[in-house]
Amino acid sequence: MSASPSPFRSAKQREADRQAKKQALLEAAVRMFNTRGYHATSLDDVAASLGVSKPTIYHYLGNKENVLSECLRIGLKQLLQAASDARATSGNAAQRLHRFLVGYAKVNLSEFGRCVIRTPDEALGAENLESLLTLKRRVHAAMCDFLKEGMSDGSIAPCDANLMAFTLAGALNWPARWYDPDAGHDPYKTVDAMVENLATGFLPR
Amino acid sequence: MSASPSPFRSAKQREADRQAKKQALLEAAVRMFNTRGYHATSLDDVAASLGVSKPTIYHYLGNKENVLSECLRIGLKQLLQAASDARATSGNAAQRLHRFLVGYAKVNLSEFGRCVIRTPDEALGAENLESLLTLKRRVHAAMCDFLKEGMSDGSIAPCDANLMAFTLAGALNWPARWYDPDAGHDPYKTVDAMVENLATGFLPR
Structure with a gap:
């Protein structure tokens, strides 16, 4: 019988998780830049499309120009x-x-x-x-x-x-x-x- | 001896004058759109580059999108x-x-x-x-x-x-x-x- 998995994620899991979130944010942002244009896109809308908050985007990617x-x-x-x-x-x-x-x-x-x-x-x-x-x-x-x-x-x-x-x-x-x-x-x-x-x-x- | 010219401009002169001003405004605007980008260009700057006021541009051409x-x-x-x-x-x-x-x-x-x-x-x-x-x-x-x-x-x-x-x-x-x-x-x-x-x-x- 195998040991039950640790409730604490490993550093590797945390990093994979971080990369997956970053990637999802970038994909949502790029779609919006392409359809609405960069100037008409707000990070609020990008965040909303993924059900997260704007500070989440700042945390992973920085400001709009950095995105x-x-x-x-x-x-x-x-x-x-x-x-x-x-x-x-x-x-x-x-x-x-x-x-x-x-x-x-x-x-x-x-x-x-x-x-x-x-x-x-x-x-x-x-x-x-x-x-x-x-x-x-x-x-x-x-x-x-x-x-x-x-x-x-x-x-x-x-x-x-x-x-x-x-x-x-x-x-x-x-x-x-x-x-x-x-x-x-x-x-x-x-x-x-x-x-x-x-x-x-x-x-x- | 010819009569001195009328101080009043003819309708034709006024129209030519109007077209020349409109053309000068469009040329100043298009240069600025091309170098700075549309979003970064303000009609104030276009007006200033010709030494006129923003209402002058509105008078001849309307708002920025119309320009x-x-x-x-x-x-x-x-x-x-x-x-x-x-x-x-x-x-x-x-x-x-x-x-x-x-x-x-x-x-x-x-x-x-x-x-x-x-x-x-x-x-x-x-x-x-x-x-x-x-x-x-x-x-x-x-x-x-x-x-x-x-x-x-x-x-x-x-x-x-x-x-x-x-x-x-x-x-x-x-x-x-x-x-x-x-x-x-x-x-x-x-x-x-x-x-x-x-x-x-x-x-x-």
Whole structure:
């Protein structure tokens, strides 16, 4: 017969509990930022949607700008993860870029990714902005690297990698502004077709 | 010897004067919306930048949302004008689309166009939003028409016109978020290279 469980939670359990609560708060906040806009969202409403009080949010995440900043950090890290995942696959650089772009676009259609796209830099104070811009530059650099590798192995047409990366990212960022997750379209089909458009261009081949 | 001019202005002069003042107010407002963000801009600051009072702005343009809405209307009409201009040119549909896209991107790098891109729909009340969405739909429809005509005359590769239009527009909207008019790049070269990227794709031909 096993001993009855201790009524006291272990440090590990407390930390897991803390992380789960933080995550639930961030998910509620990011949904509200995306649907109402950052300025029109109050932490009171976020708290109310989870049946907790505003001080609970302050306790776990700090003030509204910090909550936003944390949401953006999660989205940007997901974009960097999409780059690492694509980098680890086989094939030529154009194929790896293609996989990264599909992954990148899918993140942009998820809540944290949408928040990255929909939030203008002006919403953040200087300190949060600088650390987030560093992450954004890393995402841009990852895209440029795929393009340069493709120009080396001949799988990508000669181009200005910097400007091509902005062109690709812009096209795949924009769905965060128009895509309606409730409209019943398959986001994966949408994303695949957009990346295909960017790969082949609109002129006949 | 000619008669001395009347100290009373004619109705025509008064109307021209009124339009010039309205235009100056809109230009001051749109610059401030673009640099500070809509929410952080007050009509007091816009008024102060022109050495006039806030009631002067109310007199000519109404409240802050109406000022924004008027700026967006100007930008959207410039985009529609770019479509008409391209439509009136010669060549095949792909060439006309190419000219429209260059015109479209240039509007997006000008102050009123940047404001169209940078303003989230949530900033507007239902009435202003509906009339602006109607204009946005006309811009999108114009782009789809060029694509469909190109598929008919064989100058554009078969595609889902709707999704291709979103892809193209997204890529050319995004510079409104990252392009720095003070960084010394030639915006026309940037725009031409981006449209070329979209025309030919990143895969070698």
